[in-house]
Amino acid sequence: MSPSILVTGLGSVGSYGSGADSLRKALASSTVHTSEIDRSAGYHLPESSRRACLVAYRDLAAWVPALEARRMSPPSKLALAAARMALGCAGLEGAPAEESTAVIVATSFGPSSYSEGLLKQILFEGPESTSPSLFTESVANAPAAQIAIALRARGPSPTLCQREAGPLLAAGRGAAEIVAGRAPRALAGAVEEMTPLLHALLDRFGALARPEPDGGEAARPFDRCRSGFLAGEGATILILEEEGRARERAARPLARVLAWGSAFDPSAPATGWGTGHEGLARALRRTLSRAGLEPGAVDLIVSGASGSRAGDRLEALTLRAAWGAAPLPPVVAPKAVTGEYGGGVLGPAVLAASGARFGPTPGFREPDPELGLVAHDGSPYPAPSVVLATSLAVGGAAAWLVLGKP
């Protein structure tokens, strides 16, 4: 009998603000906070996307004081802030770290601004001008390491880089570490930094939502006129604990981890999504079956759909193939609020399982007849007992997390 795993804490930072409550409010009110990306470096094409869901870094000082933050890359600051928020949410703030606490962090692009700075030094100022501190914080696992150092967490600390699938893989890995008895507790989640350079490159690849006639840009998941995603940044960290230990310390859990799973669609090109929805649907059903569930038992789907034409299509076809002739439960697409960063599906999924409500999907105006899926319109729905979080990644990876009421 595997131990039961609970989510006892959630920390989240994004354009919506800091803390789980900020995220909860943004999701309930369908409020999208975007800012103009700095295009002064000239990396962007004239007709490029201009907006992104950016973090107000000055607000992080309450969790990562300036003295501590001065040697950290932006993702390290974001991740450590989210980790401390999560510990506070779990009632563990200031508690001594369990010796073998695990830290699992997913990131797609790592500390992009530090990598960019480092490259410019090497390429244009000469290798001998390379800054050791920039290099140290340019590695993908810097955020996980900074969390571990700050919290004295000495368990496994892997960093996962599997694009959009990474955050759910990280959550599953965190649960697996506890189930295997390798860690009594795990901090698991995702972090991403959005820089002008990365924004410009994503735009050149055609990934971002296009500017609209009124000057706005919106993600529009599952909409007929979706044109790409809103680039986002932020961090989301969960505290995962074995149920017995959590109950012992009178923790107030947010959600129960019922199952996790992942798969790969080999038809996907390196820079896009594939067409293998039938295979992904089979893997999704296998994931649910690990919790003894059929698709019909899922009350709410927290989708990783982001407004991408091909990605949302694959997501919709996968869900429809998994459900067959049965109707889909409500499908929410929180990346329309958070922008595209890994935590954009993980945090909302935990909040959904804890009873949070979702407003209408921002940007969704007209169903896409090819998808046969209507994004949540804000109508009331029964409090979910089972929540399915999905995330299909560029390049072919896919991951799912099944959460239940605590």
Next chain:
Amino acid sequence: MSRRVVVTGMGAVSGFGWGVGPLWEGLRAGRTGIGSFRRFDHSLHRTHVAAEAGDPPPDLARRFPGWRRLSLADRFALFAAAEALEQAGLEPPFDEGDVTAGVCFGSSTGGMLEGERFFAAFFPRRGRRARLSALISHPVNAPGDAVARHLRATGPVQTLSSACASGALALGAALDAVRSGEVDVAVAGGSDSLCQLTYAGFNALRSVDEVPSRPFRSGRAGMSFGEGAAVLVLEPLERALARGATPRAELVGAGASCDAHHMTAPEPGGSGAAAALEAALRDAGLPPGAVDFVNAHATGTPLNDAAEWRALQRVFGERAGEIPLVATKALLGHLLGSSGAIEAVVTILCLQRGELHPAPRCEQGEGVDPELPVSLVLDRPLPCPEARVAVSTSLAFGGSNAALVFSRWGGPIA
């Protein structure tokens, strides 16, 4: 009861060439593969040696569709995966039939080498005349994904990027996936190519030796870089035997830990590295006394080797100075995200062949550091026909540690 997991195939690309054959020949000869290199212009860098993979076999562009658009790290990975699968007697595609195959890969920099060339053109001209296709293989997950695409894998695919522990962590993840029954076949390993970013970065930290690295020697002054890939095919023992495959070794345990001490410096007492090693032995159900040799992380940096020695002392006690210690990086350089994977391959080769490859005697003539009195295998191969259990350790930036425990399958190969 979890399933026993065996290695049924191995592939490698290294400074000794493309393939496991050249790898073993080079190691056994005890001649370092570290020397001058041409991968990029290093005239303005502080140091000038690395172990560069030579030219690939001529027919690879025909064997692998889209070969010319792939990064070097992708190419290393694909070649090593194909070699490993061939040895395992497995033929992709895996999306037909009832075999669920997954891929667990480690990488530190993915397609950074090609990214550097792109950005060298992109930055000065604000994107004009820079070919965006050069970035297709830039992400760190690109080598693992390229392998998964080539295999037409449908199972879990994940890339771990915990610096120098990535490859070993990937093997640990693959062990979990096979044990749990999540996959029938796991293709696991790592790939990294030389690139300026890491070369300049470690030089900025003054962690790179100007001559080929000299792990555990008195005058050691840092690491040397290498490049390449290694891939291992993992399967449940029962499945492997049922289909007539020959196990090369059994992967009996994996462990991981974090120093939680410093971004670049190891915990000097070696407690973090020891915790990973102890976790791996616990996972294997073996006492420290069962270990016959250690393939150490052995970078050659003064701090890392010292911390590793103390970790060995913590785990093996008085035996720490007696257990034969293999220092693969003295010959191949440090393959960063794939170092744990290629050292796993080397560990298995040593178990299979019943002998341990030597580290070369360095030109400076220094012996083993008396402060770190390990039993470093030096000069010539050390016969070990009775060796049955070996551990391989990986200690990374950010204090991420990983250890793997392998057990010999059958007797040594004559």
